[in-house]
Amino acid sequence: MTTIAQKLSDLNITLPNAAAPAANYVPFVKSGNLLFISGQLPFENGQLIHKGRLGENVSVEDGYKAARQCGINIIAQIKAAGGLEKVARIVRLGGFVNSSADFTDQPKVVNGASDLFVEVFGDAGRHARAAVGVPSLPLGVAVEVDAVVELAD
Amino acid sequence: MTTIAQKLSDLNITLPNAAAPAANYVPFVKSGNLLFISGQLPFENGQLIHKGRLGENVSVEDGYKAARQCGINIIAQIKAAGGLEKVARIVRLGGFVNSSADFTDQPKVVNGASDLFVEVFGDAGRHARAAVGVPSLPLGVAVEVDAVVELAD
Amino acid sequence: MTTIAQKLSDLNITLPNAAAPAANYVPFVKSGNLLFISGQLPFENGQLIHKGRLGENVSVEDGYKAARQCGINIIAQIKAAGGLEKVARIVRLGGFVNSSADFTDQPKVVNGASDLFVEVFGDAGRHARAAVGVPSLPLGVAVEVDAVVELAD
Numbered sequence: 001m002t003t004i005a006q007k008l009s010d011l012n013i014t015l016p017n018a019a020a021p022a023a024n025y026v027p028f029v030k031s032g033n034l035l036f037i038s039g040q041l042p043f044e045n046g047q048l049i050h051k052g053r054l055g056e057n058v059s060v061e062d063g064y065k066a067a068r069q070c071g072i073n074i075i076a077q078i079k080a081a082g083g084l085e086k087v088a089r090i091v092r093l094g095g096f097v098n099s100s101a102d103f104t105d106q107p108k109v110v111n112g113a114s115d116l117f118v119e120v121f122g123d124a125g126r127h128a129r130a131a132v133g134v135p136s137l138p139l140g141v142a143v144e145v146d147a148v149v150e151l152a153d
Numbered sequence: 154m155t156t157i158a159q160k161l162s163d164l165n166i167t168l169p170n171a172a173a174p175a176a177n178y179v180p181f182v183k184s185g186n187l188l189f190i191s192g193q194l195p196f197e198n199g200q201l202i203h204k205g206r207l208g209e210n211v212s213v214e215d216g217y218k219a220a221r222q223c224g225i226n227i228i229a230q231i232k233a234a235g236g237l238e239k240v241a242r243i244v245r246l247g248g249f250v251n252s253s254a255d256f257t258d259q260p261k262v263v264n265g266a267s268d269l270f271v272e273v274f275g276d277a278g279r280h281a282r283a284a285v286g287v288p289s290l291p292l293g294v295a296v297e298v299d300a301v302v303e304l305a306d
Numbered sequence: 307m308t309t310i311a312q313k314l315s316d317l318n319i320t321l322p323n324a325a326a327p328a329a330n331y332v333p334f335v336k337s338g339n340l341l342f343i344s345g346q347l348p349f350e351n352g353q354l355i356h357k358g359r360l361g362e363n364v365s366v367e368d369g370y371k372a373a374r375q376c377g378i379n380i381i382a383q384i385k386a387a388g389g390l391e392k393v394a395r396i397v398r399l400g401g402f403v404n405s406s407a408d409f410t411d412q413p414k415v416v417n418g419a420s421d422l423f424v425e426v427f428g429d430a431g432r433h434a435r436a437a438v439g440v441p442s443l444p445l446g447v448a449v450e451v452d453a454v455v456e457l458a459d
Contacts, residue, residue, distance in 0.1 A: 023413060024420040025435045029397045031340065031456045034184065036398045039436030053407075055289075091182045092189045096438045099289045101206075106291050107176060114177040129178045130192030130299040132249045133289035136361075136439035140410045146436040150184045187337065208442075244335045245342045254359075257446045260329060267330040282331045283345030283452040285402045286442035303337045 004084050007120055013072060018080035019043060027077045033153065034091070035081055039146040040073040041138060042066040051140045054133075055103025058142045067095065067112030070145035074113070075120065083151045090117045090127040091148040098142045099133030106131040113145050157237050160273055166225060171233035172196060180230045186306065187244070190230045192299040194291060195222040204293045207286075208256025211295045220248065220265030223298035227266070228273065236304045243270045243280040244301040251295045252286030259284040266298050310390050313426055319378060324386035325349060333383045339459065340397070343383045345452040347444060348375040357446045360439075361409025364448045373401065373418030376451035380419070381426065389457045396423045396433040397454040404448045405439030412437040419451050 008015065018027055019040070028037045042049050042065075050066035052058040058066075078084055095110030097103075110131040117125035127147075137144050161168065171180055172193070181190045195202050195218075203219035205211040211219075231237055248263030250256075263284040270278035280300075290297050314321065324333055325346070334343045348355050348371075356372035358364040364372075384390055401416030403409075416437040423431035433453075443450050 023417050024424040024432065025399070026432045027434070029395060029432075029434045031395060031397045031454075032185070032338070036434040036454070038434040039438070089182060089184060091184045093178070094436060096436070101288050103289050104291060104293045106289070111176050118177040126177065126179045126182075128180070128182045128189040128191040128299075130247060130249070130297065131291060132192070132287045132297060134438045135288045135407050135441045136405045136409050136412070138410060138412050138437060144436065144438060146434075148184075148189070185338070242335060242337060244337045246331070252442045254441050256442050257444060259442070259444050264329050271330040279330065279332045279335075281333070281335045281342040281344040281452075283400060283402070283450065284444060285345070285440045285450060288441045301337075301342070 011119060015076040015079055018076045028081045033150050035083055035149040035151055037074050037077045037147040039144045040070045041141045041144055042069040043073060044069050048139060048141055050142045052142050053098045053100055054109060054142060055100030060105055060108050063109035063142050064112035066143040067110050067145060068116050070143055071113035071116040074147045078149060086151045087121055087124055087149060088152045089150040090121060090125050091150050093127050093129040094146045095129060095131040096134045096137060096144040098137045106133055109143060164272060168229040168232055171229040181234045186303050188234055188236055188302040188304055190227050190300040192297045193223045193226040194294045194297055195219040196226060197222050201292060201294055203295045205295050206251045206253055207262060207295060208253030213258055213261050216262035216295050217265035219296040220263050220298060221269050223296055224266035224269040227300045231302060239304045240274055240277055240302060241305045242303040243274060243278050244303050246280050246282040247299045248282060248284040249287045249290060249297045251290045259286055262296060317425060321382040321385055324382045334387045339456050341387055341389055341455040341457055343380050343453040345450045346376045346379040347447045347450055348372040349379060350375050354445060354447055356448045358448050359404045359406055360415060360448060361406030366411055366414050369415035369448050370418035372449040373416050373451060374422050376449055377419035377422040380453045384455060392457045393427055393430055393455060394458045395456040396427060396431050397456050399433050399435040400452045401435060401437040402440045402450045404443045409439060412439055415449060
């Protein structure tokens with residue numbers, strides 16, 4: 001049976017060290033079997049990728065990559081929580097897309113995270129989600145994604 | 154005792170076939186007793202109703218109708234999940250209202266979904282909610298609503 | 307052992323009467339051990355404080371105060387739910403910041419709520435969160451915050 005660690009390796013995905021808490025909140029809280037993960041930004045190797053706004057100065061392709069990187073950082077938090085090999089289900093993603101008033105392709109952007117979770121976790125990666133536009137995000141990033149994950153006992 | 158199916162019939166509400174997954178996400182995920190339902194758009198008979206923006210080209214009345222239709226589609230997903238007659242409580246709604254910068258009546262719009270759930274489920278339909286403005290939504294719709302529902306064992 | 311009521315008193319925080327339901331939704335729903343709390347607005351003594359928009363006519367300092375007041379109102383709802391002395395963990399906050407297109411300090415604003423929860427509940431107050439910008443909010447407020455709280459059995 002392939003472990004998730006092996007699967008990540010096969011996909012050439014290197015998990016970053018999970019981002020440290022930036023304030024009086026924490027990157028994840030476990031309650032019962034549910035792991036609530038804070039909104040993750042598209043940091044890659046300590047640098048923000050794809051700052052800006054969809055419909056203005058970020059393409060759908062780059063937004064997709066930014067959402068995928070948010071997803072990688074969510075997986076890094078799952079690992080930091082000790083849950084990498086215990087994911088029973090990715091339950092829900094919230095995708096916030098920095099959007100101009102006339103940009104309506106939020107789903108195509110958030111697919112960057114959705115596709116990642118299915119690549120890595122298979123059917124357990126299929127999740128409910130909401131994808132919406134927002135006028136601005138922390139640090140000027142193009143995408144923020146948070147998550148609820150069910151861990152096995 | 155009146156079933157929910159009967160109640161819907163009494164209210165002349167016809168549930169659509171639940172919308173199929175549009176990508177690598179699914180319309181609902183059950184975790185424990187909680188059913189997490191993806192953000193629903195105001196599709197009616199396969200057509201989007203009330204595209205546009207509150208405070209600009211969509212009235213509060215039409216926004217209310219759009220939110221109600223999102224709610225009907227949430228109920229269709231509850232049915233698709235096999236939970237229509239097992240709703241213990243509508244736990245939480247998230248209401249995202251496509252809004253101009255000066256539109257502040259998001260609650261009146263999201264009431265379209267809130268009123269529906271109480272009509273259909275009675276006290277079990279009374280839920281927590283957050284209603285916020287957003288600058289843009291998938292496909293240009295006026296309202297998107299997601300939900301968390303508790304099902305009986 | 308200090309009770310939370312004592313701690314609030316030590317911090318000179320007076321809880322308001324919990325806001326009544328404004329429509330067909332309720333301020334909180336308990337499901338299992340989780341308490342879902344509706345989006346709270348910065349009411350203080352029945353008056354809204356700090357209406358307006360960050361990056362336009364509300365400073366980060368005033369936004370922080372508004373978020374703190376939303377947090378106080380969340381604690382008032384926890385009390386109304388009978389849970390004030392039973393908080394096992396503040397699980398998640400959702401922080402919605404009324405933002406201009408170029409405002410990117412949403413985290414500094416939402417810290418007003420985050421800091422409050424740690425002051426009042428200590429380590430049990432450390433939560434996951436998502437902080438995003440929105441173009442407009444109910445009644446024109448600067449900040450709205452909702453919450454998921456785990457109560458002890």
